[in-house]
């Protein structure tokens with residue numbers, strides 16, 4: 001008997017809206033038809049949460065997949081993100097995203113990175129990311145997004161944001177890289193204390209799922225008669241995070257929604273893998289210097 005079961009778990013955000021804990025990631029789903037198919041397969045097999053971004057270049061296909069799935073819009077949680085070069089013009093950027101998605105609103109709109117960029121790709125040092133966040137607050141009032149949040153913010157950037165007297169809406173989430181080799185305990189605790197949910201991206205280690213190379217991950221997969229991906233996704237859910245596995249392979253998309261409960265001992269073993277292997281960060285861009293020094 002399998003102990004895996006399709007996740008239907010949701011979490012309540014500080015905005016009052018519920019979010020399914022597992023969402024389909026769509027970064028690098030750019031081959032023609034790939035994102036539309038993945039989204040359609042996901043929704044028809046029980047997912048109710050899709051994560052995209054303007055910079056992924058696939059919002060039209062995500063919208064197409066949503067339409068083709070036949071699942072009512074009201075049942076689906078859709079996130080998109082404001083790209084760095086559009087931080088001065090967030091309202092226009094969201095209008096463009098909504099048009100591409102074929103939607104009237106998104107459920108969650110995120111500042112993709114805390115680094116405003118000029119059109120030439122250099123850092124826009126004269127623009128404050130807090131001002132971007134304040135323009136997102138207006139988009140909630142305008143009904144274009146139900147919730148707002150941030151991504152790739154560190155603790156200092158969040159402290160500065162929350163200390164701003166004009167910031168009246170606490171971010172619903174901070175979307176960050178998260179997996180057993182990048183648990184970010186201090187940031188995670190800070191988020192929990194402030195009612196901000198952690199959304200873990202790259203839960204398999206990103207492109208090519210490099211976390212499968214660790215013996216602990218494969219041995220737990222064998223022990224639980226599960227896929228390595230399911231072990232890693234289950235770990236993130238058990239930790240209390242929202243988790244965003246990406247796949248454009250239909251069978252993997254379906255597999256990734258099924259989770260299990262790891263024993264306390266196995267959960268602890270995965271949680272302490274980092275002590276032996278060291279921290280591994282896989283998504284680490286460089287704009288005017290490394291974003292994560």
Ligand SMILES: NC(=O)c1ccc[n+]([C@@H]2O[C@H](COP(=O)([O-])OP(=O)(O)OC[C@H]3O[C@@H](n4cnc5c(N)ncnc54)[C@H](OP(=O)(O)O)[C@@H]3O)[C@@H](O)[C@H]2O)c1
Pocket residue numbers: 024025026027028051052112151152175176200201202203204205206207208209227229230244245246247248249252253255256283
């Ligand atoms: N906010 C941000 O800055 C940010 C940054 C990175 C990611 N994200 C979000 O988080 C999502 C997930 O992160 P990610 O795309 O970096 O990486 P990921 O989900 O950790 O891993 C994706 C890789 O794992 C493979 N894979 C997925 N399921 C598998 C399975 N069951 N068995 C074997 N291989 C499997 C995928 O292959 P195939 O697709 O070929 O099947 C792909 O190569 C993104 O798509 C995006 O939505 C956000």
